[in-house]
Amino acid sequence: MLAVVLQVREGALAVLLWERAREPFRRAWALPGGVLVHGETLEESILRHLTAKVDVREVAYLEQLATVSDPDRTPSDREVATAYLGLVPLGIDPSVPADTSWHDVDALPATAFDHRELILAGRDRLRAKLSYSNIGFALAPTTFTLAELREIYVAALGHEVSATNLKRVLLRRGVLESTGRQRAPGPGGGRPAEVFRFRRRSLEITDPFAALRPPG
Amino acid sequence: MLAVVLQVREGALAVLLWERAREPFRRAWALPGGVLVHGETLEESILRHLTAKVDVREVAYLEQLATVSDPDRTPSDREVATAYLGLVPLGIDPSVPADTSWHDVDALPATAFDHRELILAGRDRLRAKLSYSNIGFALAPTTFTLAELREIYVAALGHEVSATNLKRVLLRRGVLESTGRQRAPGPGGGRPAEVFRFRRRSLEITDPFAALRPPG
DNA sequence: ACAAAAGTGTTGTTACTACACCCATGG
DNA sequence: CCATGGGTGTAGTAACAACACTTTTGT
Structure with a gap:
């Protein structure tokens, strides 16, 4: 073991x-x-x-x-x-x-x-x-901003990830949802970040037919 | 075991x-x-x-x-x-x-x-x-027509597969290649079928980044 | 006003499905 | 000459990357 x-x-x-x-x-x-x-x-x-x-x-x-x-x-x-x-x-x-x-x-x-x-x-x-899944839930805290989630994906995948596109991909797939709350910006200013969470915290395959999908 | x-x-x-x-x-x-x-x-x-x-x-x-x-x-x-x-x-x-x-x-x-x-x-x-791989090589005979390969994919996947699109997907990915030979048509006639084979007969991942591909 | 950080709108690309059409053979 | 089976051409679509642009804050 x-x-x-x-x-x-x-x-x-x-x-x-x-x-x-x-x-x-x-x-x-x-x-x-x-x-x-x-x-x-x-x-x-x-x-x-x-x-x-x-x-x-x-x-x-x-x-x-x-x-x-x-x-x-x-x-x-x-x-x-x-x-x-x-x-x-x-x-x-x-x-x-x-x-x-x-x-x-x-x-x-x-x-x-x-x-x-x-x-x-x-x-x-x-x-x-x-x-192809929502497994990010197991690496991320319960709530987070997209910038924070982006850093997690960068560390785990080992290559750059765009926060813009990451957000759209995970929202389209129904993996993320907004909590409605915001995170105050840092000392240098900046727009407050939206706080997100994973919709489900158990493994789900979100992209089952990457190719050769069934007809219909 | x-x-x-x-x-x-x-x-x-x-x-x-x-x-x-x-x-x-x-x-x-x-x-x-x-x-x-x-x-x-x-x-x-x-x-x-x-x-x-x-x-x-x-x-x-x-x-x-x-x-x-x-x-x-x-x-x-x-x-x-x-x-x-x-x-x-x-x-x-x-x-x-x-x-x-x-x-x-x-x-x-x-x-x-x-x-x-x-x-x-x-x-x-x-x-x-x-x-997402070339694993069909292990289910198919060494050479085959696309109609035959289609039947193998239908049996294994459990849903319909179009021979037209199967051919294009597998050729684009470099999984299949033509042998140059043809198969004579059956008793009812028909155009002779091209005979194909898998380019490699060991496992290769052909679609490694179904999503979240690295930039470039 | 301006810099910083976050979010949106838009465009282009790729990989696919769907379907009409064309080709080659046997009866 | 037509039925049968195989192959090609061409839209149409969905998911994505890239990037310009807008929004909201702090100093």
Whole structure:
């Protein structure tokens, strides 16, 4: 059981890792996880292990990522591990143990086992889903301005995003709605920003037929 | 280890199942599979188990589908199983054991355990990939006319597909190419059909940015 | 007044669907 | 010469990026 927990922090996508104190891979950084015990499902197990590192109520979304099995993936006995992708909204800073910290996904330190591949697979899964679903709800705070949402998308996707077009795309798809409130401008002035929220906070596919849609 | 092996047969999407002779789920239909043994990867294992049911050289594509873990999914001890999706091209009819046969995915018989959900998850994964990748290569014979390819897409997607537009979409994306050959018309006459093939026979994502593409 | 930040209107492009039309063969 | 099946040409449409323009604030 392994968890790839991602969060946008300081304008970059970060993953939660802990530093190994023992061999193998002493001083390398590893994904949180642990063994599956009798009677629990994979989801229950991953949440149980996450509890040791972070307040799991902060995890807004969880999905199965992959199961890895290569006999050489661990130096000792072969271990089969199922990895999950978890997302934490921006703005909360869960307290974590001393050996645990967040690392920019685009500047990973030395990682243990095959964890680097799993982190990158998680990042890629997130990027794909940002394009055709409302999964942004799991990265964004409950309410936000479009400028804030734009920064989240930029960090997660790794390329520029226009706030203008982002707004139109997400409103057209019915993913966002206005709260009716406004955010006061900063010290330099500027028009007050409209405050938005995600209409639903559970996964919905918004663009099911990117191509080859049915007739009608 | 479980395998959801799909093939287009007689105009419908079919899955390979075997009939259980013993309890639990006696007389119900189950996915092929077996246990993972020491030293083999999940992929090696699923191919080994498939060999007992079908000539695995016929499996043109294999990908991991999901890992299931619900403690109640089997009546006895809890079993964790990783399911794979396999695709067999149209036109070949692998010899299978007496207890094994193909079943229309849209008219499944009584199935064992949670295998029905896995079959439907496999079908849905295939449908999604048909829209944004070249995965048709694994369902189609090496060469085919557009009318034949259209029937494969209709069977797999479950809705009508226009041969006219299918051709243009797949040619524009660089997925198909003409072989230069023609197919003689049937007894009722008609213009000879052009024979096509897939340019590549390994998975390629052809529509990576269905939305929110990078600037440029 | 002017800079700064947010939001709107408009245009052009692309990838698609739909449908009319044209082509090549067998009877 | 016409039915049959295959292929092409051409609108029409929806979703998007790009960018100029307008609105609302602070100094």
